[in-house]
Every structure is written in structure tokens, then in C-alpha cells.
Amino acid sequence: ETGVTQSPTHLIKTRGQQVTLRCSSQSGHNTVSWYQQALGQGPQFIFQYYREEENGRGNFPPRFSGLQFPNYSSELNVNALELDDSALYLCASSPETSGIYNEQFFGPGTRLTVL
Amino acid sequence: QKEVEQNSGPLSVPEGAIASLNCTYSDRGSQSFFWYRQYSGKSPELIMFIYSNGDKEDGRFTAQLNKASQYVSLLIRDSQPSDSATYLCAVWHYQLIWGAGTKLIIKP
Numbered sequence A: 001e002t003g004v005t006q007s008p009t010h011l012i013k014t015r016g017q018q019v020t021l022r023c024s025s026q027s028g029h030n031t032v033s034w035y036q037q038a039l040g041q042g043p044q045f046i047f048q049y050y051r052e053e054e055n056g057r058g059n060f061p062p063r064f065s066g067l068q069f070p071n072y073s074s075e076l077n078v079n080a081l082e083l084d085d086s087a088l089y090l091c092a093s094s095p096e097t098s099g100i101y102n103e104q105f106f107g108p109g110t111r112l113t114v115l
Numbered sequence B: 001q002k003e004v005e006q007n008s009g010p011l012s013v014p015e016g017a018i019a020s021l022n023c024t025y026s027d028r029g030s031q032s033f034f035w036y037r038q039y040s041g042k043s044p045e046l047i048m049f050i051y052s053n054g055d056k057e058d059g060r061f062t063a064q065l066n067k068a069s070q071y072v073s074l075l076i077r078d079s080q081p082s083d084s085a086t087y088l089c090a091v092w093h094y095q096l097i098w099g100a101g102t103k104l105i106i107k108p
Helices: none
Strands: A005-007 A010-013 A019-024 A031-037 A044-050 A053-057 A064-068 A074-078 A087-094 A110-114 B011-014 B019-025 B032-038 B045-050 B054-058 B061-066 B071-076 B085-092 B096-098 B102-107
Touching (some): A005 A087, A019 A087, A019 A110, A031 A074, B019 B102, B032 B071, B045 B054
Parallel strands (some): B011 B102
Antiparallel strands (some): A031 A044, A044 A053, A087 A110, B061 B071
């Protein structure tokens, strides 16, 4: 069984640029969630996709957008990068979209630095 | 504003002792509760989850949930140096809300 993978592992961008982060879900999982984790903080929920549709969103501006593809891989796009966007970006997949049992499996993360 | 609170630590525990990690949450509608372990520079790794009041044991780990007090805890028995990490509490109610984590240090 293949786990969750993310690319790239590290990325450096300058303020105002755009970035695309990629995630490949664990086999058989149709739900993917994206999180932002600043240094010393817990992850913050960005959004969730279920079968290619956005299925929930946290308190992030519209310049954070996403896509999920038919093979359940997904992308996180961030436009007009700001310094505060520097963080570890985590992708997590799960086999269910609702219910009290919502075990999520995390990828290794992408470390984004905005200069 | 839904909140999950954890003591940031560090919590220092001798090897072989019991480590006790605590978490409180504000949303009474929360349905399930998760403990994750995160090593420095790595992604969170699920230790266990609980959704019914009481205790749930898995090896050296025991999760305890008290919904009336809005309190969830994690006990680690026979602590090992490899248990040294940040422990994140997460609470599910349509989305996962995370605490900032407690840094645990196991002293050999």
C-alpha cells in the first residue's frame, strides 16, 4: 500500500509569486485535506476535497485554492505569496468524508519559505 | 471560535515513568478526538483516537475522554527516549481543530 506523498519537499519563493504544491493520496482514499503549520503551532485547516469537489474550508483567503483530480491526487495553489505564508504545508488523505471516525494519514509535508 | 488548548511544555519525564499529556476543547459538539505525535521537521503521525467517554488503551498508550469536562488526555507508560516529540491534540467537528502541541522530553 502506497502512503501519502508530497512534492516538492522544500521550496523558496519571493513575495508576490505564485506556488503550486502537489499531493498524491494513499491508495483507496477519496478525501484529501490540506493544512498549514507555522513554526511552533499546530496545523491549521485550509480546505478539504472529496471526489474533486471542495468539501469544507478553513479561515484562509481566496488566494489559497485547490484541485483534486480523478485519480485523487491534488494540488494546493497559493497566489500573491506573503511572508506569513512561510510554513510547512501538509496534505492528509482519508477514506471517508464525514462521520466521527476520520483518521487522516499525512504526507511528509512541503516546507515553503517566502522571502 | 473553536479552540483546543494544550500546555506547550516542555514536559520532562524520566525514562520508564508515566507521561501525562492534557488537552481541553471549547466546542461541545466535537465528536472525535485524536492524538498525534510529531518529531521535529516531520509530519504528524496518528497515535490513537477516541470518541466515547472513558479510557481507550493501545499498548503503552491510553487515551482518556471526559466530554462533560471537555477534556482529553494521553498517558504514555514506560516512557522511552524515542517518545520524545511534540504531541498534538486534534478535535473533529466537521473539520480538525488542532492544539499547538506539548513538547515531551524523556530523560534517560
